[in-house]
Amino acid sequence: MGFFSPWFLVGALGIGLPLWLHLLRRHKTEPREFSSLMFFEQRQQSSVKHRRLRYLLLLAMRIALLLLLALLFARPYFITENPQVTGNKLRIVAVDRSFSMRTSGALERAKTQAHSLVASRGAGGQAQVVALNGSVEVLTQPTSDPAGLDAAIDGIVPGDGKTSYGELARFVRTVAANAKVPIELHLIGDLQKTGLPPGFADLQLPNGTDLQVHSVSATETRNFAVENVRAPGVVTDPKKVRFEATIASYQTTEPTKKTVTMMINGQTVQTKEVTIPAFGRGRVEFTGLDASFGLNKGEVRIDSGDVLAADDKFYFGFERVEPRKVLVAHDSRQARSLTYLKAALESAGDTPFTIESMSCETTAGVDPSKYAFVMLGDCGTLPNTFEADLRKYAQAGGSVFVTLGFSSASRNKVPLTDWTIETSRYEGRDGERFLIASQVDAGHPVTRRADALDAVRFYQIVRFTPGPSRTIAKVGDGGALLSEVTFGEGKVMVFGSTLDNLANDFPLHASFVPFVEHMFNYMGGTSEKPGAVPVASSAELRNAKSNAAAEVIGPTGKSELSLAESTRARSFTFAHEGFYEIRRANQKPELFAVNADRRESDLTPVTQDTIEAWKRTGSTTVSSTGDGRLLDEREKLYDPWRILLFVLVLIVAAETFIGSRYLSESRDSEAAS
Amino acid sequence: MEQRYLSPSVLASISGLDLVAKTVVDGFISGLHRSPDFGFSQEFAEYALYNPGDDLRHVDWNVFARSERMYLKRFQGETNSQVTILVDASNSMRYKSGSLDKLEYARFLAASIAYLASQQRDAIGLIVFDDEVRQYVPPSARQGQMHRVLHALEHAEPGKRTDFGKPFLHCQQFLHRRGLVVVFSDFYEDPKKIKDALLPLRAKGTEVVVFHVLDPEEIKPKLGEPVILLDMETQASIEVSPDYARGEYTQKINQHIADLKANIQSGGMDYYLAATDKPLDAALREYLGVRKGRL
Numbered sequence: 001m002g003f004f005s006p007w008f009l010v011g012a013l014g015i016g017l018p019l020w021l022h023l024l025r026r027h028k029t030e031p032r033e034f035s036s037l038m039f040f041e042q043r044q045q046s047s048v049k050h051r052r053l054r055y056l057l058l059l060a061m062r063i064a065l066l067l068l069l070a071l072l073f074a075r076p077y078f079i080t081e082n083p084q085v086t087g088n089k090l091r092i093v094a095v096d097r098s099f100s101m102r103t104s105g106a107l108e109r110a111k112t113q114a115h116s117l118v119a120s121r122g123a124g125g126q127a128q129v130v131a132l133n134g135s136v137e138v139l140t141q142p143t144s145d146p147a148g149l150d151a152a153i154d155g156i157v158p159g160d161g162k163t164s165y166g167e168l169a170r171f172v173r174t175v176a177a178n179a180k181v182p183i184e185l186h187l188i189g190d191l192q193k194t195g196l197p198p199g200f201a202d203l204q205l206p207n208g209t210d211l212q213v214h215s216v217s218a219t220e221t222r223n224f225a226v227e228n229v230r231a232p233g234v235v236t237d238p239k240k241v242r243f244e245a246t247i248a249s250y251q252t253t254e255p256t257k258k259t260v261t262m263m264i265n266g267q268t269v270q271t272k273e274v275t276i277p278a279f280g281r282g283r284v285e286f287t288g289l290d291a292s293f294g295l296n297k298g299e300v301r302i303d304s305g306d307v308l309a310a311d312d313k314f315y316f317g318f319e320r321v322e323p324r325k326v327l328v329a330h331d332s333r334q335a336r337s338l339t340y341l342k343a344a345l346e347s348a349g350d351t352p353f354t355i356e357s358m359s360c361e362t363t364a365g366v367d368p369s370k371y372a373f374v375m376l377g378d379c380g381t382l383p384n385t386f387e388a389d390l391r392k393y394a395q396a397g398g399s400v401f402v403t404l405g406f407s408s409a410s411r412n413k414v415p416l417t418d419w420t421i422e423t424s425r426y427e428g429r430d431g432e433r434f435l436i437a438s439q440v441d442a443g444h445p446v447t448r449r450a451d452a453l454d455a456v457r458f459y460q461i462v463r464f465t466p467g468p469s470r471t472i473a474k475v476g477d478g479g480a481l482l483s484e485v486t487f488g489e490g491k492v493m494v495f496g497s498t499l500d501n502l503a504n505d506f507p508l509h510a511s512f513v514p515f516v517e518h519m520f521n522y523m524g525g526t527s528e529k530p531g532a533v534p535v536a537s538s539a540e541l542r543n544a545k546s547n548a549a550a551e552v553i554g555p556t557g558k559s560e561l562s563l564a565e566s567t568r569a570r571s572f573t574f575a576h577e578g579f580y581e582i583r584r585a586n587q588k589p590e591l592f593a594v595n596a597d598r599r600e601s602d603l604t605p606v607t608q609d610t611i612e613a614w615k616r617t618g619s620t621t622v623s624s625t626g627d628g629r630l631l632d633e634r635e636k637l638y639d640p641w642r643i644l645l646f647v648l649v650l651i652v653a654a655e656t657f658i659g660s661r662y663l664s665e666s667r668d669s670e671a672a673s
Numbered sequence: 674m675e676q677r678y679l680s681p682s683v684l685a686s687i688s689g690l691d692l693v694a695k696t697v698v699d700g701f702i703s704g705l706h707r708s709p710d711f712g713f714s715q716e717f718a719e720y721a722l723y724n725p726g727d728d729l730r731h732v733d734w735n736v737f738a739r740s741e742r743m744y745l746k747r748f749q750g751e752t753n754s755q756v757t758i759l760v761d762a763s764n765s766m767r768y769k770s771g772s773l774d775k776l777e778y779a780r781f782l783a784a785s786i787a788y789l790a791s792q793q794r795d796a797i798g799l800i801v802f803d804d805e806v807r808q809y810v811p812p813s814a815r816q817g818q819m820h821r822v823l824h825a826l827e828h829a830e831p832g833k834r835t836d837f838g839k840p841f842l843h844c845q846q847f848l849h850r851r852g853l854v855v856v857f858s859d860f861y862e863d864p865k866k867i868k869d870a871l872l873p874l875r876a877k878g879t880e881v882v883v884f885h886v887l888d889p890e891e892i893k894p895k896l897g898e899p900v901i902l903l904d905m906e907t908q909a910s911i912e913v914s915p916d917y918a919r920g921e922y923t924q925k926i927n928q929h930i931a932d933l934k935a936n937i938q939s940g941g942m943d944y945y946l947a948a949t950d951k952p953l954d955a956a957l958r959e960y961l962g963v964r965k966g967r968l
Binding site for chain 1 (some may be wrong): 765775788859888891900902905907910911922923925929962
């Protein structure tokens with residue numbers, strides 16, 4: 001027993017007050033003289049004793065009350081046995097089967113260790129087997145059946161996921177909250193440092209959890225890996241495309257030369273040498289490649305000869321397509337925007353678009369459906385037939401990009417959307433009076449770069465009142481600059497200025513080229529899918545309205561979806577490395593190259609200090625006692641203040657009752673006298 | 674000194690309440706011996722209402738002149754009485770709950786009675802006793818006797834325990850003539866023993882008047898809480914609860930008073946309970962009533 005605030009026990013000296021009142025003060029009372037005791041009898045002392053006893057009871061209650069008050073302020077505590085530690089324990093055996101466990105023999109050693117832990121859990125002891133592979137995979141429920149536990153361990157195979165000790169701690173917290181038994185957590189794995197969560201607090205284990213760590217990592221942690229390959233998802237001319245591979249080295253002490261091989265569709269197309277600095281990265285570029293039209297499966301390999309061979313290759317995929325035409329209808333008097341557009345598109349590199357231009361007045365009879373999308377550049381007038389065809393085109397899923405300038409300001413309405421054009425505001429350039437863009441939606445594919453419209457001076461803005469639409473950018477005075485509206489199955493985007501350097505100086509800014517590139521990709525429906533995605537990322541199979549079936553062909557060449565999933569699943573998560581082909585209804589197949597998280601390649605183990613600190617999160621039931629002593633995990637602090645308070649209330653009530661009864665009796669006797 | 678015991682208020686109270694006391698105040702008693710109209714050798718006994726046929730010579734015309742009522746004066750043969758006053762000065766008589774203890778109250782009464790007796794030319798004597806006779810003033814009607822009695826009363830100090838045996842034995846030896854014995858005591862003794870002690874006096878033809886002097890607290894104790902009571906004579910102590918004092922004790926003391934009164938009166942003696950909270954005149958009135966009837 002101890003006290004958090006022992007100094008308050010001095011208050012117990014207060015019991016002297018009732019003692020003085022009841023005993024000392026009473027003893028001071030001198031006997032009263034009486035003429036004769038002839039008519040008094042000795043036997044009547046019993047009644048006095050009875051009264052005295054009542055006084056003593058009152059005295060005892062008052063003393064107890066004061067003592068309890070002092071005790072409550074002193075906050076006593078008891079150190080008891082921690083039932084969460086000393087009771088029957090649940091042994092959780094967590095086997096790491098992440099990508100890094102593909103090192104030679106690591107998983108086998110882990111499984112052997114797991115078997116021995118299951119066997120040594122004691123008669124009737126319950127155990128649960130889980131695996132770590134990105135998330136925590138529950139392989140068994142808590143059970144005492146050794147056969148089930150051993151079977152679960154035997155069934156563990158290497159995965160391509162990433163270790164996450166934070167996920168494991170979260171799982172244990174959930175189990176502890178439900179099971180309410182002490183937990184003995186055995187973590188078997190290579191104890192990679194990269195498995196630690198960003199915040200140490202995520203590793204918090206429930207009180208009373210005994211963490212035992214069993215390392216099965218190889219003694220050799222030096223490793224080389226193909227960390228990344230930068231490749232576009234869509235290619236029109238592979239010879240112009242540059243593929244860049246990054247080779248990383250871990251736990252190396254000196255620069256190392258490695259041979260890097262590029263393979264496309266199983267054929268080696270290029271081999272290069274690269275020197276990788278110690279604990280650093282080397283980059284290799286592959287250009288002038290050739291590839292067939294359609295989906296192509298690429299792979300970059302190194303010959304490392306290290307403990308983890310699984311990360312010596314990196315998959316990537318791309319689709320070679322024919323360039324698609326974009327119709328740019330422009331004002332016949334002003335073709336500067338066309339020039340800037342072509343220049344920007346040329347600068348963007350291998351874009352799958354070519355521009356076909358014509359004046360707005362000559363578009364009659366042109367079929368918009370032959371184009372990836374149509375751009376109306378400051379068209380003052382449009383042939384009615386073309387505008388009608390354009391509406392049908394957009395309704396059917398086509399995209400139209402409209403810019404408004406001096407000529408279109410003469411119209412009352414924006415083409416297609418029929419939004420009202422209020423006025424064309426012109427700010428003279430000489431007076432340096434201009435507007436700048438504000439409130440730019442950085443989440444939109446076109447303005448994804450936060451600085452897309454930064455510092456662009458807009459001298460001429462055509463004011464329009466957008467209907468129900470998504471405003472992507474506004475100018476400083478709150479007017480709409482760039483708005484997008486869904487038009488049937490397609491979309492229309494309206495830009496309140498032109499893409500030349502008359503109404504604004506946008507083409508002179510560096511952000512113009514990416515803006516045009518993103519705009520073309522977005523309007524043209526070309527996804528900017530990267531060449532490779534990591535394991536555990538997802539791909540959308542269908543939107544909410546679509547009920548069309550989708551198919552996912554996995555790395556093994558078999559369908560990854562059941563029949564029900566292929567008609568209902570909205571997305572698909574890539575669980576393994578390799579190439580996945582997603583086939584959606586009425587769409588071209590899409591290729592996904594999936595690679596394991598390359599953080600798994602860093603085999604640097606967690607330091608012992610970190611492990612010890614992690615263990616302590618499960619044993620620190622109480623920080624310290626009143627005298628600052630840290631409690632052992634088998635000890636539990638019990639603070640009885642609630643009970644003391646309850647007893648205090650009872651005593652106060654009893655003291656009040658007895659005291660008032662005594663007082664009333666005294667009054668009665670005086671009244672009777 | 675006389676003023677202390679016979680305060681004018683006391684005497685005024687006596688003269689205004691009782692015809693005999695009024696006679697005393699008016700100096701009637703002194704004139705009793707000298708007036709030939711009313712005859713010598715005769716002692717005024719009492720007034721009686723006039724009834725038709727009574728001798729008109731005995732009508733007190735002075736009274737008739739004042740009150741327009743006719744009273745007859747009756748006389749007894751002159752027999753100078755010997756009044757002996759016995760005052761208990763034991764320690765228990767020191768008890769008081771108010772401003773006056775029992776002994777002082779007894780002194781006042783004794784002095785008043787002595788004065789009245791002296792006014793009637795009676796021989797007065799005094800015995801102060803506890804378990805022994807502490808002071809003795811032989812009965813006498815000489816001049817200055819009153820002063821001696823009062824002096825002895827003044828110097829009567831509380832002594833030891835009460836014992837009625839020895840003092841009353843002394844009385845029997847001292848009292849050779851018939852007379853009046855007035856006893857002041859709190860009588861904390863068995864009533865039978867008291868009666869036995871007093872009866873020999875009565876057997877000699879002496880009139881005995883007993884004043885049972887008690888403090889009101891002794892008759893009805895007021896205890897708010899249990900107390901330790903200390904016997905003033907024996908120094909014995911006992912713890913007493915208010916319940917007991919209220920119940921059994923009161924019952925016992927009342928029974929004692931009743932027993933004492935019955936015993937005294939059965940012996941042909943007079944008993945008067947003189948509580949110290951009662952005015953002195955009430956006690957004197959009682960005495961005079963007794964005196965009137967007996968003498």
